[in-house]
Amino acid sequence: MAKTLNILLMDPPYESSNTATSLRLIEATLKKGNNVTVFAYEGATALSFRHQKGHPNPVKKTSLEEEKHPLTKDFVSALFEVAKKKDVEFKWVNCGLCVDERGVGDWVEGPVRGGPPQFVEAVQKSDKTLIVATTR
């Protein structure tokens, strides 16, 4: 029977390995046929920001194409695709106040705006909640 994981992220893109591990965990959980709700707070609200851009690397002299710079917005979109293929529920909620502070309100398709009341509701409805707080 499908379970539901509720996970709270706080780190901004390119700041901490916590983000990569969390996204790997979310993907694995979805692929196992479980539902996942992500709450992105503080800097993590920028993970799904639509206007992220890759770049060449002048030090290594690699082009934009060669560099294949990973963008977290693409990872977020890929998770929605995984959920669709597995026919499981995947929600990505960005904290509205955190979004406004950072001006990162233009997202890829999928995430919605929310806040602490939605988080409390998700905690009550989920099987487990995992808080991935910023390290410092």
Add this chain to the structure above:
Amino acid sequence: MSKYLFIESRDPFESKDTIQLYGLIKELSHQGHNVALYLVQNGAFSSRKNAKVQLFPELLKEQNIKVYVDDYSLEERGISKDEIHQSLVVSNVDQLSDLVLEEGRKPVWH
């Protein structure tokens, strides 16, 4: 008795918090609780036999504690399976997902 899952992402030489967490885990074990410790990211550095990490070897002797180490984190850091403590379970995010969702187990990220 309770079941816990601690996901340790920090290098024991970077933060004393890690050693304090090991102390908490040992205490929980002595109180009869079941504890899973999953080493990930720089937390994987504790897995090396040659690393002199305070308290960590003691955890490996405890009956109520099972210690996992993330295969991807080992690979990223160039740590081979020959270098790590034998009693560690080399694991992956699939198993981590199962542990997080295991009924009654309380997951804590550190």
